[in-house]
Amino acid sequence: MKVLKKNTDEKKKRFVFNRSHGRFIWFLFLIFVILVGVKLYFTNLLATSGVRLTATTQKVEKLEEEKAKLENQISKLGSITRLQKIAKKTGFVEPEKVEILTAPEPLAQKP
Amino acid sequence: MRYWRFFLVQLLFLVFTAAIVGRLFYWQIVKHESFAAKAAEQHEVTTLLEAKRGRIFASDGSLLVGNDKAFLLFANLTEFRKEKNSKKDIKKAADDISKALFDEIVSFQADPKKMSKAEKESIFAATRSNLIKKLSSENLVWVPLEKKVSEGARKKVESLKIPGLGFQEVSKRYYPEGSLASQIFGFVGKDKDGLDTGYFGLEGYYNVQLAGKPGQLIQELDASGNPILTNDEDGSFPTDGFDLTTTIDRNVQFIVEAEIQEGVKKYGAKIGSGVVMDPSTGEILAMANYPNFDPNKWQAFKEEDFRNSAISDVFEPGSTFKSITMSSALDAGIIRPNTVCPCKGPIKISGYEIQTFNNKYNPKSTIVEVLQHSDNVGAGFVGQKMGKDKFLEYIKNFGFGQLSGIDLQGEGVGLIKERQNWSDVDLVTASFGQGLSVSALQMVAALGAIANDGRLMKPYIVKRIGGEGKEIAIEPKELRQVIKPETARIMKELLLAAVEGGEARNLIPHGYRVAGKTGTAQVAIAGHYDPTQAVASFVGFGPVEDPKFVAIVKYVDPTPIYGAETAEPTFFEIVKKLYPYWGIPRR
Numbered sequence: 001m002k003v004l005k006k007n008t009d010e011k012k013k014r015f016v017f018n019r020s021h022g023r024f025i026w027f028l029f030l031i032f033v034i035l036v037g038v039k040l041y042f043t044n045l046l047a048t049s050g051v052r053l054t055a056t057t058q059k060v061e062k063l064e065e066e067k068a069k070l071e072n073q074i075s076k077l078g079s080i081t082r083l084q085k086i087a088k089k090t091g092f093v094e095p096e097k098v099e100i101l102t103a104p105e106p107l108a109q110k111p
Numbered sequence: 112m113r114y115w116r117f118f119l120v121q122l123l124f125l126v127f128t129a130a131i132v133g134r135l136f137y138w139q140i141v142k143h144e145s146f147a148a149k150a151a152e153q154h155e156v157t158t159l160l161e162a163k164r165g166r167i168f169a170s171d172g173s174l175l176v177g178n179d180k181a182f183l184l185f186a187n188l189t190e191f192r193k194e195k196n197s198k199k200d201i202k203k204a205a206d207d208i209s210k211a212l213f214d215e216i217v218s219f220q221a222d223p224k225k226m227s228k229a230e231k232e233s234i235f236a237a238t239r240s241n242l243i244k245k246l247s248s249e250n251l252v253w254v255p256l257e258k259k260v261s262e263g264a265r266k267k268v269e270s271l272k273i274p275g276l277g278f279q280e281v282s283k284r285y286y287p288e289g290s291l292a293s294q295i296f297g298f299v300g301k302d303k304d305g306l307d308t309g310y311f312g313l314e315g316y317y318n319v320q321l322a323g324k325p326g327q328l329i330q331e332l333d334a335s336g337n338p339i340l341t342n343d344e345d346g347s348f349p350t351d352g353f354d355l356t357t358t359i360d361r362n363v364q365f366i367v368e369a370e371i372q373e374g375v376k377k378y379g380a381k382i383g384s385g386v387v388m389d390p391s392t393g394e395i396l397a398m399a400n401y402p403n404f405d406p407n408k409w410q411a412f413k414e415e416d417f418r419n420s421a422i423s424d425v426f427e428p429g430s431t432f433k434s435i436t437m438s439s440a441l442d443a444g445i446i447r448p449n450t451v452c453p454c455k456g457p458i459k460i461s462g463y464e465i466q467t468f469n470n471k472y473n474p475k476s477t478i479v480e481v482l483q484h485s486d487n488v489g490a491g492f493v494g495q496k497m498g499k500d501k502f503l504e505y506i507k508n509f510g511f512g513q514l515s516g517i518d519l520q521g522e523g524v525g526l527i528k529e530r531q532n533w534s535d536v537d538l539v540t541a542s543f544g545q546g547l548s549v550s551a552l553q554m555v556a557a558l559g560a561i562a563n564d565g566r567l568m569k570p571y572i573v574k575r576i577g578g579e580g581k582e583i584a585i586e587p588k589e590l591r592q593v594i595k596p597e598t599a600r601i602m603k604e605l606l607l608a609a610v611e612g613g614e615a616r617n618l619i620p621h622g623y624r625v626a627g628k629t630g631t632a633q634v635a636i637a638g639h640y641d642p643t644q645a646v647a648s649f650v651g652f653g654p655v656e657d658p659k660f661v662a663i664v665k666y667v668d669p670t671p672i673y674g675a676e677t678a679e680p681t682f683f684e685i686v687k688k689l690y691p692y693w694g695i696p697r698r
Contacts, residue, residue, distance in 0.1 A: 068178070075174035075287040080365045098691035 162323030165352035181283035191275030323352035393568030429632030432544025439505030494542025622697025627651020
């Protein structure tokens with residue numbers, strides 16, 4: 001049985017911090033700063049959007065309430081019972097006779 | 112010795128640790144739920160989020176039932192007592208609040224304008240005494256003082272600047288047309304838990320759909336009891352109720368309601384009812400009763416005013432039922448329009464004598480003449496020719512003795528005897544509409560089948576549920592073909608002749624071709640007919656060529672008692688207004 005042994009003579013590679021490594025770290029740092037900036041920007045944006053959203057929601061609620069109020073007012077003013085009373089007060093009377101006029105069909109009855 | 116001491120210390124530590132573990136087990140496991148609940152009580156608040164109740168619209172989209180903003184007036188007694196703790200103060204506060212609310216409380220009475228000074232004073236005294244009682248409650252911290260207070264009354268109470276008084280916004284049902292179609296709508300009251308619930312009519316029948324589902328908001332509180340605004344708010348959103356769009360034409364409803372009301376007053380009837388239906392679809396265009404009630408202040412009315420007599424009250428139809436008898440016999444091929452009835456005198460059967468309403472007889476009457484004279488003997492003759500089995504089969508097919516299925520609460524079924532209980536005399540009396548009971552709605556639906564080429568339609572009142580995306584449309588439903596189209600065509604002409612040659616022919620507006628039949632039936636009480644009571648009715652449809660409506664007018668105990676002199680004139684008054692409204696030309 002053969003046992004493979006590592007070549008103990010192989011020289012271990014020694015890490016040397018060179019210029020390109022430095023650039024890489026600077027690059028990572030730059031990315032980190034950009035990400036922090038972006039996060040700060042969006043957090044700020046979201047925070048102010050939240051306020052705007054709340055204000056808009058409140059405005060929507062207020063408008064909906066106003067709409068419901070106006071709808072009720074329309075139905076109250078347009079109530080057929082109320083209109084009848086007003087019509088009577090202002091002197092309107094029911095017509096004694098109503099005639100519905102119909103036009104003859106514009107077709108020849110015979111060929 | 113040293114070992115003993117060491118052992119004792121160890122034992123003490125063990126016992127002490129076991130006691131702590133035991134206590135912790137008791138608090139955290141055994142008593143977990145009750146402590147968690149107590150903690151939640153202290154740092155959480157649950158707010159009920161009210162769901163908006165669905166609205167009800169007429170067929171043209173106009174609002175018939177809506178919601179309005181109102182307030183619950185309450186008193187925080189701790190705050191109130193800080194400044195008003197003497198009996199004199201409480202009486203003064205109650206007096207001021209009663210004055211501020213008085214106009215509104217009086218407006219909730221059935222007829223505020225007719226109220227006497229004494230009645231108004233009594234209401235004021237009752238309100239004041241009720242407020243004193245509530246404000247003097249010793250063991251309570253919070254008491255509701257008045258429900259559903261309007262914006263105007265709120266401002267009046269606020270101007271009093273009484274400490275401890277507050278308002279909570281609530282929703283209030285609102286009926287802009289007042290008493291119009293009130294028995295169709297029903298009203299919204301409270302259930303045993305104090306929650307809004309619909310009663311009678313559409314409010315009752317569609318309560319689940321209209322009510323929606325309330326939600327709840329669970330918020331954490333800080334040490335001062337203020338809500339902590341975090342994203343951890345728990346609970347559920349409310350689901351608003353569905354809107355309903357009805358088949359009701361509010362102009363037709365107004366016309367029918369006004370005429371029925373006038374008729375009840377003119378003829379001194381106890382109750383008047385009217386129903387107008389589209390025979391081709393089963394859509395109810397109008398349904399009115401008088402007396403009625405105002406659902407905005409339903410508390411001021413009697414329970415019998417809530418009853419929709421047109422669907423709930425059953426009565427012996429009398430001669431209007433002859434239209435059903437003749438349709439059945441014609442369809443079964445047992446008679447023809449020119450079949451002749453001997454009709455020489457009363458029918459003698461099983462010891463009974465069946466007479467005509469005026470004890471006058473018309474020998475050799477044709478079917479048209481039997482209808483024109485509203486001849487009980489002639490109808491009995493046809494019934495006998497048809498036989499019990501055939502007649503009963505047609506009666507049931509026309510929808511009598513069963514619910515029509517209309518979407519309203521409180522429909523009456525009526526009574527049709529079982530086949531084994533039909534005697535020979537029952538067959539004859541049923542032929543002219545006695546010995547069986549029907550509702551006004553059943554009668555309209557049955558005559559609608561004749562108007563609609565023999566097809567019986569299911570009457571319905573809601574044609575759309577929901578709105579804005581979630582909408583369910585309810586389509587017309589044909590129940591069955593009761594008689595052949597050819598029979599229906601003959602019956603239309605027979606019923607037209609019955610009207611044009613009947614007693615009230617002078618009432619018919621010129622050029623209006625309307626088919627129908629009058630009815631005057633005695634009222635059965637404790638198994639006997641009461642000679643002092645009667646139900647007068649007229650059921651008909653028009654225009655005969657292409658029926659646009661089928662309608663009934665019914666009066667309970669009118670004077671005079673005859674349908675031809677009471678219900679029929681009202682029917683034609685309605686017709687005179689409906690024809691121009693729909694633009695139907697005279698012929």
